[in-house]
Amino acid sequence: MIIFDKASVTYPGGVPALKDLTLEIPDGEMLVIVGLSGAGKSTLIRAVNGLVPLTGGDITIDGISLRGASTKQLRELRAHIGMIFQTFNLVKRTSVLNNVLMGRLHSTSTWRSLLGWYKPADVEIAMQALERVDIVEKAYVRAANLSGGQQQRVGIARALAQQPTILLADEPVASLDPPTSHVVMRDLQRINRDLGITTIVNLHFLDLAKVYGERIIGLRAGELVYDGTGEQADENVFRDIYGRSLTADDIMGAPESQPATIGA
């Protein structure tokens, strides 16, 4: 269970990114966060794994407080929180497998990780993660040679290799085309349902949010302005969250018509 208790983040320079956020996220939930750019979505997600430190309030994950956590404790927390990024953040120059193995770094001794000599058990975990997102045949391909959708799937595999209890996704499909976006979102949904991993996703496109969000929260200027289900959220709700009328850019548009495996 993730509990936000008046969590606040103010960046140096006085910019408040999160204001007194109070929220409870039960285990296994698929939560979608919407809001304009700069509304605090990225900050919220990065506050959960401590990449952005809180300046006020607290977040507790399964009883462990983030505010008081030492560097070592933070690292241990992060070991079980997987994260996927809008720009995938893969190490382009090395193989897909090496990228996914980064998910096992937390349980690999320093000298082994420096040389890249992972234990066979860890390699097995990585391979299984690749199989789960259906891209294992590219295990030894250089990451830079994959398409955007494929790279994001490797990103998901990397997160899965951590065997996480929580999965954070910061605008995971913003750099992808519509059919690929649906594939990735469906993968996330499947992982959430099959493995029971709490999943928090930032989304930019409102139609995607409505389809994939069991629960949607809306942020505006760092404050929580909406908390409801995907079905309840309609145009009016989104207009309220955004504080302006909706434009074509807010909707991805393409129908969810493609079958589950797109090699791209």
Added chain:
Amino acid sequence: MTAAAAQASHRPTKPPRSRAIYAGLVAFVAITLVSVSEEWGIGLDLGSIVEDLGNGRVILEQLLAPNWAFLPRVVDPLLETFQIAVVAAFIGCGLALPISFFASRTTVPNHPTLTVSRGLLSVVRAIPDFLYALLFVAAVGIGPLPGILALIFFNVGVVAKLLSETVDSVDTGPIEAVDAGGSTRTQMVRWAVLPQVLPNYVAFSLYAFELNVRASTVLGFVGAGGIGFLLRVQYQFGFWSNVSVIIICLFFIVFAIELVSIRLRRRLV
């Protein structure tokens, strides 16, 4: 076959490490071992170095106590270093500009001139500045003149190579446009290529000037003018406190010129 096994059988096998990398590593280790050995190489023995650390003590003490009274004698040679650096940079970089056009694929697409000039440029660059200095001192006697001549060749080598590589990767659009207007090769170079590489050219020239100042120690050592000669004399007499003054002045000058050079080069971009 179970579902798990069926899936596992789709896993690719790990490709073997590329041969080139193995060969490279072997070569690296081999060359290093040979170089370090007593018999075939230089006989690097770190143990004995650490033992001898005490030897330099007396000299180090003198080095750390610079004789500031010596300072006035440093001024003229430093000035000469500067003059040599300036003149050689202007002439050398000036010559390098046309030469680089002869050595670049973009401006001279027909083969003979290209290979010949690139070959000549390789040879010019392969001769270290100090060797040029030795030769010119033998040809015209000691003084700043051989230093200037040596640095001219040195600058041509460095700048022409850098510039020709820049010209190689220049945007060919303007060249096409100028050709379509029916111009001569010289006009093409002047109007389509030169404007694109001018900022780089000035940056390279400033850099060459910096190199010239740094090279002054070496040049002077063999009699080609500048601070190096004074350094050599003091060193050979063992006047380490004077050597210290020279080193400190040189350090500050190089530092200052580098700062100015960085500022100027930033403004070019």
Added chain:
Amino acid sequence: MATQRPARPSTLKRNLWIAGATGLLAWAALTVNVDITDLASLPAGLWAILSRMIPPDLSYLESAVPAMMESIQMAWLGTIIGAALSLPLGFLGAKNVSSPVVSSVMRQILNAIRAFPELILAIAIFIPIAGLGPVAGTLAIGVHSAGTLGKLTAEAIEGIDDGPVEAARAVGGRGLQVQRWGVVPQVLPELIGFWLYRVEINIRASAVLGVVGAGGIGFLLQQTIVFGRWPQAGMAIIVVVVATIIVDTISGGIRRRIIVGSEAKTVAEVDLMAESPVGRSVS
């Protein structure tokens, strides 16, 4: 009504620079202590030398080749020492890896090391410590290279994309792991390029060290030229040129492969970055 033609932009600034540069050249050329008539003796002097170098003394190869090999070995080992030292120094000197304070201090230390030419390092520090011979020269080259390479390494590290670094932190990686998997893969090709270029430069630097007895072919060059033994000098020069061109070609070839494989910059930019303080802003 027709629009007004714009006024010609002022070229004042540019003209001032040109005037300044011309002034500088004029001052330097006029004040330098050169008797311009000496220039007249240049063609004759050069001819005297070149004509006596042909034919070169082939038997001198016996002395020249081992000496050149020594220079090459000094340059090779010196570069290795420099590269090895430059890694920790470079990481410490990068703002985004170590703290802002530590990195500034480290950069200044690196600048200080770089400012001393190998010759001075050799005569003031390493010959007194290690005695005459190639070991002193190698150490001098190594320390000087560490300065330049350290600075370039720091700049390369500062130029990385921090996405992969963030990812390495997000998976719970320890400090060294984050460096190894987030930073190193991004900068390694560039660094290797710098090291290879440094070998080329160090070959030239090692030539002069022989003059002060720190090993290499410099001593032979000086002796043959100063004492006018031209056929031998010619042979030595040929050895130097050929060996240097070979090393340059191999090094350049490997560097080109690495650059091509790493979607990085043009060779000129890498060469310039490999030497100069401003490489990055010029490219």
